[in-house]
Amino acid sequence: MQMAKRRNRAAGNHAWIAYLFLLPWLIGFFGLVLGPMISSLYLSFTQYNLLQPPQWTGWSNYEGLLQDSNFRDAVQVTLTYVFISVPTQLIAALLVALLLNRGLRGLGIYRTVYYIPSLLGGSVAIALLWKNLFGMNGIVNDFLSFFGVEGRGWVTHPDYALYTLIILATWQFGASMVIFLAGLKQIPQELYEAAAVDGAGKFRQLRMISLPLLTPVIFFNLVIELIKTMQSFTSSYIVSEGTGGPINSTLFYTLYLYQRGFSYFEMGYASAMAWLLVLGLGAMTAVLFLTSRYWVHYEDGGKL
Amino acid sequence: MGMSMKWQKMLVHIFIIGVGIFMLYPVLWMVFSSFKPERLIFSEPGLWPREVTLENYFKGWHVVRDTTFGLFFKNSFMISAVCVIANLVTCSMAAYAFARMKFPLKKLWFACMLMTIMLPAHVTLVPQYSIFHSLGWIDTKLPLIVPKIFATDAFFIFLMVQFFRGIPRDLDESATIDGCGPIKIYMKIILPLAVPALITTSIFTFIWTWDDFFSQVLYLNTVQNFTVPLGLRLFLDSQGDSSWGAVFAMSILSLMPTATIFFIFQKYIVEGITTTGLKG
Numbered sequence: 172m173q174m175a176k177r178r179n180r181a182a183g184n185h186a187w188i189a190y191l192f193l194l195p196w197l198i199g200f201f202g203l204v205l206g207p208m209i210s211s212l213y214l215s216f217t218q219y220n221l222l223q224p225p226q227w228t229g230w231s232n233y234e235g236l237l238q239d240s241n242f243r244d245a246v247q248v249t250l251t252y253v254f255i256s257v258p259t260q261l262i263a264a265l266l267v268a269l270l271l272n273r274g275l276r277g278l279g280i281y282r283t284v285y286y287i288p289s290l291l292g293g294s295v296a297i298a299l300l301w302k303n304l305f306g307m308n309g310i311v312n313d314f315l316s317f318f319g320v321e322g323r324g325w326v327t328h329p330d331y332a333l334y335t336l337i338i339l340a341t342w343q344f345g346a347s348m349v350i351f352l353a354g355l356k357q358i359p360q361e362l363y364e365a366a367a368v369d370g371a372g373k374f375r376q377l378r379m380i381s382l383p384l385l386t387p388v389i390f391f392n393l394v395i396e397l398i399k400t401m402q403s404f405t406s407s408y409i410v411s412e413g414t415g416g417p418i419n420s421t422l423f424y425t426l427y428l429y430q431r432g433f434s435y436f437e438m439g440y441a442s443a444m445a446w447l448l449v450l451g452l453g454a455m456t457a458v459l460f461l462t463s464r465y466w467v468h469y470e471d472g473g474k475l
Numbered sequence: 476m477g478m479s480m481k482w483q484k485m486l487v488h489i490f491i492i493g494v495g496i497f498m499l500y501p502v503l504w505m506v507f508s509s510f511k512p513e514r515l516i517f518s519e520p521g522l523w524p525r526e527v528t529l530e531n532y533f534k535g536w537h538v539v540r541d542t543t544f545g546l547f548f549k550n551s552f553m554i555s556a557v558c559v560i561a562n563l564v565t566c567s568m569a570a571y572a573f574a575r576m577k578f579p580l581k582k583l584w585f586a587c588m589l590m591t592i593m594l595p596a597h598v599t600l601v602p603q604y605s606i607f608h609s610l611g612w613i614d615t616k617l618p619l620i621v622p623k624i625f626a627t628d629a630f631f632i633f634l635m636v637q638f639f640r641g642i643p644r645d646l647d648e649s650a651t652i653d654g655c656g657p658i659k660i661y662m663k664i665i666l667p668l669a670v671p672a673l674i675t676t677s678i679f680t681f682i683w684t685w686d687d688f689f690s691q692v693l694y695l696n697t698v699q700n701f702t703v704p705l706g707l708r709l710f711l712d713s714q715g716d717s718s719w720g721a722v723f724a725m726s727i728l729s730l731m732p733t734a735t736i737f738f739i740f741q742k743y744i745v746e747g748i749t750t751t752g753l754k755g
Binding site for chain 1: 505517520573577600606657686710730734748
């Protein structure tokens with residue numbers, strides 16, 4: 172035993188030390204990620220309220236979801252939110268990044284200012300501010316009255332409430348913008364010079380050089396934003412005071428999951444929702460990856 | 476060139492500044508309103524207060540009987556500080572193993588680690604809650620802290636692996652020749668050289684924990700254990716247009732730690748975002 176150990180050490184075999192370093196993560200991975208994942212898959216086929224042991228009910232949670240009109244609302248609200256706010260956010264980020272990337276003075280300051288909303292926007296404080304801004308007496312109505320638009324309680328109107336949250340998400344385009352700026356910096360200046368010599372105008376340079384070379388960054392931002400936005404919670408919770416109202420108009424998927432799982436303690440149902448979320452996100456990400464070969468331009472030909 | 480080019484640049488500056496002010500106006504308005512007497516917040520147009528008062532801060536600070544926002548700040552700071560330390564220690568340990576050591580099944584574990592970065596937390600939520608419930612940890616800080624002690628923020632492991640790989644291997648090798656083992660190399664060479672990555676990890680762990688509303692709403696139930704976001708939520712219950720001044724005052728205070736860190740460590744934040752795609 173002692174001999175073997177000594178021989179291993181002489182050969183530079185530190186495997187057991189490596190596992191020592193890895194130990195906290197391994198415990199976490201099995202105890203808090205992989206174990207719970209498997210367990211929640213099992214729970215999604217049961218009725219479980221935390222106090223009694225789970226009871227196997229087969230597919231009934233999933234069948235229940237198909238007939239649950241609140242669930243349908245939650246899916247619809249969340250997809251609307253994602254499909255509008257992700258593109259608008261990325262387009263705003265890209266436009267401002269292109270504008271800033273012209274050798275302007277004070278780039279650092281502008282970048283900082285535009286990043287501030289991303290830094291603060293996820294907090295309860297800003298969600299509360301939003302609830303006020305778009306309320307009946309909020310300054311948004313003061314602003315609109317300049318243009319003769321009649322004010323209303325935007326956050327309490329079922330047709331508009333979701334759009335106030337979309338605006339809040341779009342407002343936070345700064346982080347994506349910073350990533351776009353970094354991507355633009357990577358593009359060799361010579362390409363633009365060569366194009367200019369060939370007589371290509373600014374717009375053509377943008378279309379033929381900047382945008383194609385930026386597609387990997389656009390793709391990256393798209394995937395990250397999609398995953399993040401699908402799981403939004405705080406803004407809808409605060410603005411709707413935990414209800415997802417008015418009439419489910421701001422009922423985010425995660426908020427509904429929270430309500431079923433932790434207000435009504437229907438934890439089997441919540442687990443089924445969680446698994447559908449993972450599958451849905453996985454499918455959407457897979458589709459993005461599949462389409463990426465048609466529009467994302469990789470310098471190395473895109474080989475993995 | 477010349478004049479028209481200059482004018483064009485000028486226009487871009489004006490546009491950028493205009494949009495910037497438009498975007499930050501709501502936050503500025505909140506800051507100024509928090510110093511206005513309640514009755515003037517909605518009646519007085521414009522930012523500059525005609526009358527300055529700290530009344531909103533007093534009212535907000537004592538949002539509920541028997542306790543103050545002071546307690547919420549203390550709770551939030553404690554949770555955030557412990558999470559920062561836990562992430563620094565355990566994520567850097569795992570990252571060191573992945574970046575520098577050879578061991579069986581390394582590829583498998585690395586793939587597992589990468590997979591968990593993108594995994595929505597909801598899929599582990601119910602069983603985790605059930606575990607913490609059976610341990611009697613509901614309504615304590617432990618469910619918020621313990622996962623970090625087990626390096627579940629895989630994202631930071633990845634960030635540190637990337638950074639550690641950039642540290643020249645010659646340093647390790649000469650240390651090995653001098654008789655240093657892996658533990659000494661980790662402590663004496665890798666960690667001191669990885670300070671920028673450690674700072675980035677600290678900043679984002681702090682900000683994310685500070686702002687994290689979902690897990691706090693899930694696990695903390697009694698006012699004594701409330702954090703700042705939960706303290707702010709209390710205003711939802713006791714609302715009416717009469718208390719917005721207090722809401723704004725406490726909201727401003729709640730944003731101060733994040734804002735302060737941002738202005739001190741700006742460089743690390745921007746670099747962190749650009750090199751790894753971290754989001755605020």
